[in-house]
Amino acid sequence: MxxxxxxxxxxxxxxxxxxxxxxxxxxxxxxxxKLDRVGFWSLEAWGxxxxxxxxxxLKEDPWERLKKLRRALPNTQINMLLRGQNLLGYRxxxxxxxxxxxxxxxxxxxxxxxxxxxxNDTRNMRVSxxxxxxxxxxxxxxxxxxxxxxxxxxxxxxMARTLAEMGVDSIAIKDMAGLLTPYAAYxxxxxxxxxxxxxxxxxxxxxxxxxxxVHLKAVEAGADIIDCCNSAFxxxxxxxxxxxxxxxxAGTQYDTGLSLSLLQEIAAYFREVxxxxxxxxxxxxxxxxxxxxSQVPGGMISNLSNQLKEQGALNRMDxxxxxxxxxxxxxxxxxxxxxxxxxxxxxxxxxxxxxGRYKSVTNEVKSYLLGRYGAAPGKVNxxxxxxxxxxxxxxxxxxxxxIPEELDKLRLEAEGLSKSDEDVLTYAMFPxxxxxxxxxxxxxxxxxxxxxxxxxREAATCPSFFAPSEFNVTLHGETYHIRISxxxxxxEGVRPFFVHVDGVSEEVRVETLDEIEVSPAGGARAGAxxxxxxxxxxxxxxxxxxxxxxxxxxxxxxxxxxxxGQKVSxxxxxxxxxAMKMENEIQSPVxxxxxxxxxxxxxxxxxxxxxxxxQPE
Numbered sequence: 379m380x381x382x383x384x385x386x387x388x389x390x391x392x393x394x395x396x397x398x399x400x401x402x403x404x405x406x407x408x409x410x411x412k413l414d415r416v417g418f419w420s421l422e423a424w425g426x427x428x429x430x431x432x433x434x435x436l437k438e439d440p441w442e443r444l445k446k447l448r449r450a451l452p453n454t455q456i457n458m459l460l461r462g463q464n465l466l467g468y469r470x471x472x473x474x475x476x477x478x479x480x481x482x483x484x485x486x487x488x489x490x491x492x493x494x495x496x497x498n499d500t501r502n503m504r505v506s507x508x509x510x511x512x513x514x515x516x517x518x519x520x521x522x523x524x525x526x527x528x529x530x531x532x533x534x535x536x537m538a539r540t541l542a543e544m545g546v547d548s549i550a551i552k553d554m555a556g557l558l559t560p561y562a563a564y565x566x567x568x569x570x571x572x573x574x575x576x577x578x579x580x581x582x583x584x585x586x587x588x589x590x591x592v593h594l595k596a597v598e599a600g601a602d603i604i605d606c607c608n609s610a611f612x613x614x615x616x617x618x619x620x621x622x623x624x625x626x627x628a629g630t631q632y633d634t635g636l637s638l639s640l641l642q643e644i645a646a647y648f649r650e651v652x653x654x655x656x657x658x659x660x661x662x663x664x665x666x667x668x669x670x671x672s673q674v675p676g677g678m679i680s681n682l683s684n685q686l687k688e689q690g691a692l693n694r695m696d697x698x699x700x701x702x703x704x705x706x707x708x709x710x711x712x713x714x715x716x717x718x719x720x721x722x723x724x725x726x727x728x729x730x731x732x733x734g735r736y737k738s739v740t741n742e743v744k745s746y747l748l749g750r751y752g753a754a755p756g757k758v759n760x761x762x763x764x765x766x767x768x769x770x771x772x773x774x775x776x777x778x779x780x781i782p783e784e785l786d787k788l789r790l791e792a793e794g795l796s797k798s799d800e801d802v803l804t805y806a807m808f809p810x811x812x813x814x815x816x817x818x819x820x821x822x823x824x825x826x827x828x829x830x831x832x833x834x835r836e837a838a839t840c841p842s843f844f845a846p847s848e849f850n851v852t853l854h855g856e857t858y859h860i861r862i863s864x865x866x867x868x869x870e871g872v873r874p875f876f877v878h879v880d881g882v883s884e885e886v887r888v889e890t891l892d893e894i895e896v897s898p899a900g901g902a903r904a905g906a907x908x909x910x911x912x913x914x915x916x917x918x919x920x921x922x923x924x925x926x927x928x929x930x931x932x933x934x935x936x937x938x939x940x941x942x943g944q945k946v947s948x949x950x951x952x953x954x955x956x957a958m959k960m961e962n963e964i965q966s967p968v969x970x971x972x973x974x975x976x977x978x979x980x981x982x983x984x985x986x987x988x989x990x991x992x993q994p995e
Contacts, residue, residue, distance in 0.1 A: 382632045383419035383603040385457060385579065386620055388648060389447070390422040392611030395583065397658040399431035402826065403443045405651045410450035412644050416636055418454055419603055420490050423447050424483075425458035427716070429466040433808060433815045437824040441486055441800040448487025455489035455516070461716060462495040463502040463778050467807040468717045468742070468960075470750070470777045472784040473505050479803050480509035486800070492550050492579075494520035496718040499752030500540045501776040507544050518579065519546035523553040523566075524673065526711035528756040531569050538570045548577040548603070553592070554715045555673045556583035560595040567599035579603035582618070587665035589618040590626075597632050608641065610648030615660065621645065657830050668699050673706065673714045682723055691931075694730050701726040704735075708762045709746060710754030721746055724960040732930040739766045741954070741961040749773040795820075810980075918976045918987040924968050925992040932984045933957030935977045940990065944972045952990050955983065970994040 393401040406423075413421060424444050432440040447456060463470045465479050480491065491510045495502040503519065510517035519541030521534050538549050549570055551563075558566075558580075567578055580596040582589040582605070593604045607617040621641045624634050660683060686692045702714075705726045712718040721742045729735045745751060747763045749772045773780065784806075789796070792805040795816040805812040818824045921928050937954040940946060946966045953964040974991030983989060 382597055382601070382627055382634050384620060384624070384634055384636060385420045385422060385603055385605045386413070386416075386418050386608060387422045387605055387617055388608040388611050388620075388644075389413075390424065390426055390428055390459070391605075392607040392616050393655075394427050394431075395616040396611055396614060396660060397652070397655045399427045400435060400655050400658045400827075401651070402436055403438055403446060405654070407446060407450050409644055409647045410447065412640060412647075414451045414454050416454075416640055416644070418636075420455040420457035421451060422457040422459065422492075422605070423451075424456060424488060425460055425466060425492075429804075429807060430811075433804065433811050435827050437815065437818065437826045439800075439819070440804065441482075441798075444483070444486045444488070456487050457490040457492060458483060458488045460491050460493050460506055462493055462506050464496070464717060465506075465807065468720070470502070470781060471806065472781040473778060474783040474785045475788070475803070475806055476505050476778075477509045478785055478799065479806075480506060481513060482800055482803060484510070484513035484515050488515065490516040490518055492518045492520050492552070493546075494522050494550075494552055494715065495752065496522065496715050497712055497752040498522050498537055498755065500537060500544070502752050502778070503541070504544060505778070507541075507546060511545055516548070517546045518548045518550050519544065520550040520552040520581075521570075522713040522715045523551055523558060524555070524711070524713035525557050526706075526756065528711055529713075531566055534566060535569050535573045538574050538576075542574040542576055546576065548579055549574060550579040550581055551596075552715070553580070553582035553589075554713075554719075556585035556589060556669050557673060558582050558592045559588060560591040563592040564595040564599040567596045567601050571600045577602040579605065581605040583615060584613045584617050585615050585665070585669045586667050590622060593618055593623060594626065597627070608648055609645045610652055614664065615666075653832055654829055656832070671699075671703055673703065682727075686727070691731060697730045698723075698726050701729050705729065708759040709743070710756040710758040712746075712755060717742070718746075718751070720960055721751075724957070724962075728930060728962070736762055736765050738930055738962060738964070741963055747772070750777050752777060792816075918983075918989070920986055921988050923994075925970055925994045926988040927952055927964060927966065927990040927992065928987060929953075929955050929957070929964060929983055929985055929989060931957045932982070933962070935979055935981045935983060935989075936961055937979060938975060938977065938990075939963075940972045940975070942972050942975060946970060946972060946992060952992075953977070964989070966990075966992055968992055968994040 389401075389406055393399060424440070424447070428443075429440045432438040432443060444456070460466070460480070460483075463476060465471055465476060471479075483491070491506070493503050493506045493510065498521065507517045507519060521537055521541075523534070541549060551558075551566060551570070563580065563582070567580065570578055578596075578601045580593055580601050580603070582592045584590070593601075593606070597604065604623065605617060606612070606620040606623050609619045609621050612619040621638055624636045624638055624641065627634055628638075682698070683692065683695065686695055686698065702722060705722050706712065706714065709722060712722065714722060721740070724740055725743050728738050728740065732738050744767050746754075747758060747767050748770055753774075785802075788806045789802050791809070792802045792812075795813060796802045796805060801812075801816060805816070815824070919926075933955040935953060936956050939951045939953060946952065947969045948966055950966050951963045952966050955962050955964060970992045972990060973993045974988075976987070976991075977983060977989045
């Protein structure tokens, strides 16, 4: 009997898709013993956005996570998702960094490397695949599946043949957005099998409600491995349910041989764990067929929702989803997978929120149009290209050919912070984040984002809540988006609330001070208790004329390009801001002189603040 192999995604893509990659290692380890007994072909447990989330939000060392999982899963292959020349970051790295990262990942516990490129440019995959082969681990070459006028079966088969020539051990059909339909999957799997005679692994998000049928038809066409996720973190923007597919294939020539009862025990554990992360849940886990036109991948939907919510613009989600395919067409139909999903998605958000298409263009879009991510699959919109990069030369070589070896340079930059080669590689992925992380680790002050208690979730929906739950507050010219949950009822004059300020959650306990009497004029009478407000914020003026430079969305200042007294022309770059993990150069709308700068590198900023003042000529 033929046996279909299962790769379960609960430790990576499942929680990345449904709770924004927030599951902590301590919640993974207790169930690893049972996961290890199941008999999966692999457990996807590393790579993707987990590395970023560990450093940025969870304050965990991602390498330590990998080591702990390796010890806890002695009988099961650990699978990781690797972005080719991008590794786990958002830029291309020199070849020496790619080789070092693959070697250390293998040394610390990765058995299967799924290597892909966001552009399906196999030139960007070759060095990673070669590096995996040299470690003796399993190199899986991934086709990023998408739908466009230039992507057909012949295109994907040609790519599969190239990957086979590179020496990959298997081919993955990576349907990161859930666009595969059952019969398209059947035809594609059969064509790839016939062309390469390699094992084929199918991966398809459940967003559009098609993934279970996709896997069944793929199996019938000859697929050897299917990706699915334990029911506690399956369906919606995640994946088809492992238990359901095990049951569907049981007793057939495709029987997986896995224990349904053991899988259900694992599900019971993860269902309880998931309750801890309620504050990161997507608003909806239902089927969303908008994906079939927007093509936003499952892992990006929850992040996009959170990002729009933080900007007070969740009501523009439909507009953004409609803009994404237009931007994608302008850029020559790149597949929407990290980092191109962020590149296209962020530009779509900017196009919607700034009130003009390409009124503001991210640095990543400019780099893309210059060929620095690889060759675009289709023809780019020349008008958009001219607006973004003018007549700058587009490179045609492999982008990394232009990057000199950089590992020694990175070691020098991380000197005094790093204690190992792994630390240097963490720094390479995210220099600013890693610097803060490594400094806090050395000081013993690492602290993850707080998890709000479960009772706060119940309080959030309590009808006795006394005030509007969501509003904007402007203080000293700075606007904050506030969402409040909690009953405000604890007795003895103490009222607990949970306040979410620009997406950051804190518990606030309001203590009633009966001795404060309010005068008819509205102020506290003399002698009443007064306590200074905690925290405080940088006071920035509100914009009143064209020379007041602002940002279209909340973000962090990456660089200040001008100095007071400097002359600027309309269109000159003034600031670089990071928003939604993408860098955006803010340009001056006027010609004049810089007379005021209200930000420094690292400052968090929001719209409706003056960041730089220019006196127009």
